[in-house]
Amino acid sequence: MKWTEFFIPTSKESPTEATVPSHQLMIRAGLIRQVVAGAYTYLPLGYRSLRKVEAIVREEMNRAGGIELHMPAMHPIEWWEQTGRVAAMGEVLLRLGGGSGDDWRSRTVLGPTHEEVITEIARAYLNSYKQLPVNFYQIQTKFRGEARPKSGVLRTREFLMKDAYSFHTAKEGAGGLDEGYQKMYDAYRAIFGRCGLPYIVVEAESGPIGGDASHEFMVPTEAGEDYLVQSEDGSYAANLERAAVAPLSDQHDGGNAPLREVHTPGFKTIDEVSGFLKCEPRKMIKTIIYEANGSPLVALVRGDHEVNEAKLGRFAGVGRVTPAGPDLIRKLTGAEVGFAGPVGLNARVIADQAVTVMHDAVTGANKTDYHITGVNAGRDFQIQESGDIRMAVEGDRAPNGSALAFKKCIEIGHVFKLGTKYSEAMDAKCLDADGKPKAFVMGCYGIGLNRIMAAAIEAFHDDKGISWPMSIAPFHVVICALDIREEAVTSLSQKLHDELGAAGIDVLLDDRDARPGFKFKDAELIGFPIRLTVGKKGLVEDLVELQIRRTGESQKVAPDQVVATVRRLVDTALRSERT
RNA sequence: CGGGGCGUAGCGCAGUCUGGUUAGCGCGCUUGACUGGGGGUCAAGAGGUCGCAGGUUCGAAUCCUGUCGCCCCGACCA
Structure with a gap:
């Protein structure tokens, strides 16, 4: 490919709207252009880069046994109602408007993901356990009504996603979900490794859906x-x-202070009370009242900690917890919101482990405008249940210390x-070996393709521009033909271009009539892994210069050695x- | 959805407070000349519904009202 026959609108300056490096560089290098908030032209x-990412994903998915199909972006809203996700997703679920309210437009949604559509396929065609396990995947455009698109292509309303769905009759055993999950996990490692990304696999919150x-x-x-830890x-x-965090140790600092009620008129929050009473937040017990399955559930955490609602729900064995409203709080504590405390509270109380090692603490008195000091568990109230129910903070340790x-x-x-x-919500089942119908046990697996590009740029750039991993660079090599009026330069450049292309190298020939510095700057901005300078x-010495973008190293190479040298560099990088 | 900022040429900006020539500047673009290993110089050009609508005024980029869009912080994120 010749530069003058291609289209690369680079720019020295970036729009003020772009604040993160990947966004700025993608615009400056001529990779994308914004159309509206959260939607970009590639x-x-x-x-080219996006397609390379796509090819890697497709290759590894196929290798892992995935079967590619393609589903539409338009879905009937009925299916989403069946699974309860019209309500669950709220504004994120984009709908076609403009209709009468009861026509096909208003009954159509733009898919933010495809569980419903694929489950319908399974319901229709997968009748027997003999057809399982199976893993369907697609690479497709998704739509989400993000409240606030941001950071260039990192968070958009329209994006390209690879989504895969596996179907099984059981969780364990051969052909089970666990096995299918592991296959995908391994495929993902292969994919992100090949994309050259410095990725970290983390345990994630599986949310109210459950799953281990x-x-x-x-x-x-x-x-x-x-944030990951x-x-x-x-x-x-x-x-x-x-x-998860390791338990904090008992510092045995105090424990003998008498219980005392103090007047704290209007001081409700941890900050207000700690400021008024001049005690550190870490000496206070924060008492948060939740509602779970219709019953109150009280969580105690140290004043400088935050409740982790997912951990709390899991620990309490109640699934989802929701913050209680003022009415319930008043009813339970006999006080206005802001004065709750564990002493004398009649409800199920779960204390964070850190609370169990507190002494002479300050907390609400369950009496409007009053707090109590010198609170000690064991003496002033009993802790029946305690565990890890808070968010990790700087300074915490992992469970292993x-x-x-x-x-x-x-x-x-x-x-x-x-x-x-x-599968249950949509009544999708097949006959198992025992002749009984079974709801499919499913797994789902997503990859944000645009994010891979942006993440690669975030991870690999410097003050000059992008520095692509070889595997997803738009071109492996750029040939900077300096002084294109010299016949020797143009003919050799063209020859190298042709030979490299024939050797399967993606090569771009910068044949513009421009000064050297101009070409070098563009090459560095775009971030071709290898630059050849002719x-x-x-x-004069019958040599061309070869420079590596990532390291800046350069070497002189004889023209007849160029293809072999580049081929070796590309292969080594790939x-x-x-790994 | 709450808070803040910004809409003037493809990009970056000045001008708006205090209304008054033909709305400027830099980059980029076109033409020509020179130049040619780190965004070069000179000369001549092209390019604008000043986001949109309404209002005030002899006169609006500038003042008023409304509206749309974009960005940032927060909330939200199966």
């Missing part, structure tokens, strides 16, 4: 919107929402054991990215 150069396993594939970057010894990594580090990150893939949620100066 310009030819950007599309869910993993997210994360790339650490400041532009991310999730990782133990120093590398043995533990989890999404912050999920992260290794220190936890926090990293901002972006999610690029997610594998998930769904179980029978959708110019008068080199030709191999190392695979």
Whole structure:
């Protein structure tokens, strides 16, 4: 491909709207152009990269036994009603408007994911356990009514996703969900490895759906919107929402202070009370009242900690917990909101482990405008149940005692054991070996293709521009033909271009009539892994220059050695990215 | 959805407070000349419903009202 016959609108400046590196560089390198908030055109150069990501994903999915199909973006809303997700997804579920309210438009949604559609396929065609297990996947455009698209292509309303769904008759055993899940997990490692991404697999929160396993594939970057925690010894990594923490030890600091009621008029929050009473938040017990299955559930955490509602629900064995409303709080505590405490409270109370090692604590008095100090568990109230029900914070340790580090990150893939949620809701079952109908046990597995591109740029860029992994670079090599009026330069450049192309190398020939610096800047901005420079100066000694973008190393190569040298560099890079 | 900011040429911006020539500047683009290993120089050009609608005024990019869009922080994120 020749530059002058291609289309690469690079730019020195980036729009003020772009604030994260991947967004700025994708615009400047001419990869994308925004159409509306959360939707982008992939310009030819950007599309080449996206297609390479897609090819890797497809290859590894096929290798793992996936079967590709293609589902529509338009779905009947009835199916979404069947699974209860019209309500669950709310505004995120995009609907066609403009109709009378009862025509096909208003009964059509744009799919943010495809569980419903694939489950219907399974219901229609998968009649026997003999057809299982099976794994269907597609690479398709998804639509989500994100409240706030941001960070370029990292969070958009329209994006390209690979979504796979596996069907089984059982969780365990040969052909079971566990096995199918593991296959996908392994395939994901292969995919992200080949894409050259510095990814981290973390335990993820599987949410109210349940299931014992869910993993997210994360790339650490400041532009991310999730946090992961990782133990120093590398043995533990989890999404912050999920992260388990080691118990805190008892410092035996105090424990003899008398229980005392203090007047705290209007001081309700931890900050207000700690400021008023001049005690540290860590000396306070935060008492949060939830509702679960219609009953009140009280959580106690240290004042400087936050309740992790998923952990709480799981620990309490109640599934989803929701914060209680003012009425229930008043009824339970006999006080206005802001003065709840464990002493004398008649409800199921679950204390975070950290609360069990507190002494002479401060907490609400269950009396409007009053708190109590000198509170000690065991003496002033009993802790019946305690465990890990809080969010991890800086300084916490993993369950094995290794220190936890926090990293901002972006999610690029997610594998998930769904179980029978959708198959039951949509009455999708097949006959098992025992002749009885069984709801499909399902898994689902997603990868954000656009995010892979952006994450790669976030991970690999410098002040000059992008530095692509070889596997997903739009071109492996750029040939900078300096001084195109020299016949020797153009003919050699063209020859190298043709030979490299014939050798299966993706090569772009910069044949523009521009000055050298201009071409170099563009080459570095776009981030071709390899740059070949053909110019008068080199030709005097019959050599061309070969430079590696990632390292900056350069070497002189004889023209007849170029193809072999480049081939070796490309292959080596592709191999190392695979691991 | 709450808070903040911004809409002037393809991109980056000035001008708006205090209304008044033909709305400017840089990058990019076109033509020509020079130049040619790190975004080069000179000259001549093209390119604008000042987001949109209404209002005030002799006169609106500028003032008023409404509206749309975009970005950032937060909330939300099966």
